[in-house]
Amino acid sequence: MADIERHDYDVIVIGAGGAGLRAAIEARSRGLRTAVVCKSLFGKAHTVMAEGGIAASMGNVNSRDNWQVHYRDTMRGGKFLNNWRMAELHAKEAPQRVWELETYGALFDRTPEGKISQRNFGGHEYPRLAHVGDRTGLELIRTLQQKIVSLQQEDHAEHGDYEARLRVYPECTVTELLLDEGRIAGAFAYWRENGRFLRLEAPTVVLATGGIGKSFKVTSNSWEYTGDGHALALRAGANLIDMEFVQFHPTGMVYPPSVKGILVTESVRGDGGVLRDAEGRRFMFDYVPEVFKGSYADSEQEADGWYSDPDNNRRPPELLPRDEVARAINSEVKEGRGSPHGGVYLDVASRLPAEEIARRLPSMHHQFKELADVDITAESMEVGPTCHYVMGGVEVDPDTAASGVAGLFAAGEAAGGMHGSNRLGGNSLGDLLVFGKRAGAGAAEYVAGLGARPEVSQADVEAAEQRALRPFEESGSAAAQHPYALHGELQQVMNELVGIIRRGEEMSSALDELAELKDRAGHMAVFEGNRQFNPAWHLTLDVANMLLVSECVARAALRRTESRGGHTRDDHPGMDATWRRRQLVCEHRDGAVTVTERTHPPMRRDLLELFDITELRKYFTADELGEVTAEL
């Protein structure tokens, strides 16, 4: 066997989005020799697409905001299924992470006093999202990238080597985690450019690989989102939790077909945009669910009054959490009140002066002008739900981001628990920073307490190499499968049978189809070209990950016989309080995915006391409430 490029680190961070870069900065600052491995060029991660902002209760715009209010909003948004400790840490630490980002040099829109400005967003009680226009994610990535460049220049000044303590491996894909008696020992990867393999040795790995959206046909996610981290964790023996919860963002573009799924930021609604049916009616007033009655306006007059006087008016129902709005749009279209291309209208043109729209929402203005030939300052946008985010992910310890596998950590979208059954807009960027930092710190503590370093076995490296090269051998086989075609079929199955509205029989047939696809995927082949930047080969390895993760989504979704957050069952339409404390855990044993059920630990008393008992009654069972009432 040819010699494989080999490197030794203390931590390998997989993924260079917000979570990965923040983890890498933390690990490097704590003295760890750090590698960042990412599939795209450095600075192009999916985080750049986040438009709305970072939710953090700094109280710059409304001084009544604080971490307790943010915590309550997050738990409500997740329908009380969130890991409450993660939601607590996030709410408490997000402001520090935003201020820290500002000291790194991040640009923000400012209040008249020069403080970081904050905007309204769905599910957030006060204006809370720190932002820069509608390109906050891009600024977040750019700032972290700049911070890393500055750290590398410091290292060069000190050691004469830019990469002495932190090296980025761009356009490089990890295909396997390497273990030593159940502990992380390293990772196996290939350079996309030349197809050569890499053996990276390290006692810790931080998974910051983002989500799984490319398993669905209509999605706002970019090509990197193939569930790599989810699949790597599963195969290494870690658990995935909450995989049935997939967020469909209510407002994706629906026309033209070439851009279907691309996101229309929620800020359009936060800044005054409203949803209308084909007749021009604001239909969201019909869709305020029981649990949110009382917090949302019931007339257009009151809703419109809220933008200028939030203390004396309730919020417009267009700003309900995303799952509610997505379902409402779906119902309107199904009942024949949709727009010509199967969406509804998002109208900001009749609500704000043209120049104000162009100033507050410049990217949206350009996006619609250039891609759909629609001037959003003059006409409505056609929008509909698009697969946007997976709430489920690697089960981690909230404080250290450690998974159940020694040395394996996860943060950001790849980790589960923080958002429960539904993520609030703006809570993702905060999640990346808060838990990215914690994962870097967790890895550093683990390395400090490590005795003998785990060792990579040569046999594992050879097995990983064989697995990666198999598609080249399959091209001659009679059963050879085309990866592009197979990927298309997978996306169709997930979109139609495990999509926004789910039914038992459909998910059973999805599982049959996934099993059949899995058999065929074993014969995915590279028909043309060699290992030199060969996108067809790369896709064969990504599709294997997507199939494994899709099976988790389908199995967990079939098991949960209620509707909650990002999981809507047509055959079990109501939220069932007996399901609130039940969590579904996916494991991978002997090549098969199993789902088991577990009970959430009860919320800590001081956190529980932040809620009114009448609100808790909407979510908790009578039995649980008995305990709660006794406690309060």
Add this chain to the structure above:
Amino acid sequence: MTATLSDNDNAVTDLPSDAPPVPEGATMVTVKIERFNPEVDEDLHWESYRVPAMPTDRVLNMLHYIKWYIDGTLTFRRSCAHGVCGSDAMRINGVNRLACKVLMKDMFAKSGETTLTVEPIKGLSVEKDLLVDMEPFFEAYKAIKPYLVTTGNDPSRERTQSVAERERFDDTTKCILCAACTTSCPVYWSEGSYFGPAAIVNAHRFIFDSRDEAAEERLDILNDIDGVWRCRTTFNCTDACPQGIQVTKAIQEVKRALMFRRR
């Protein structure tokens, strides 16, 4: 695959039999791509493909079509697919554009059949097909110290910045590092050591940031022989910028700051 530029000019690969049905309203166009596979090719060469185009398709859709249904080895970078990440800059009909932001209806010929040419951006070495080595581009970016430099006590919370101060450098904060500007610059084509417009734009972003204290240092860097004085104000960069940044203006502002050494 190893044909030279002229040999293959007229050979057009048609739709394969298993391609999906051509959608109603689509026009057949010829997409001529400059290709290179370092494993087998000595030189760059053109290959042409006939593909269906809807008026609302973007050039990126054409490339995906070719990759998915005709030649799975066609290589190009793309990520977000709507002009935010800056991965898919290429030369489209001779000008630098992001493939995800060019609509086919704007490419259709006034009369007769449309031929679209797609080449890698110029001035950086081609690794495979439309993919170029971005390393020299990022080296120039790093050289201007693209990060906030301050001294003394870090603020315990945030630095305040007035709306006007923040507005001063807003234009140059929009850069997505796609390299469309730098690789449209005739000076950069002939002198690869020139920092190039993108690096200067990013220097501008910090030089005019009220919170930053290293403007002098950056101005010294750009006063170098390969710095701003190489710019011959051809405005190619401004035309090429998919973000609409006034690139040439930013370069002129840096020149002026150097001449007067004031912000």
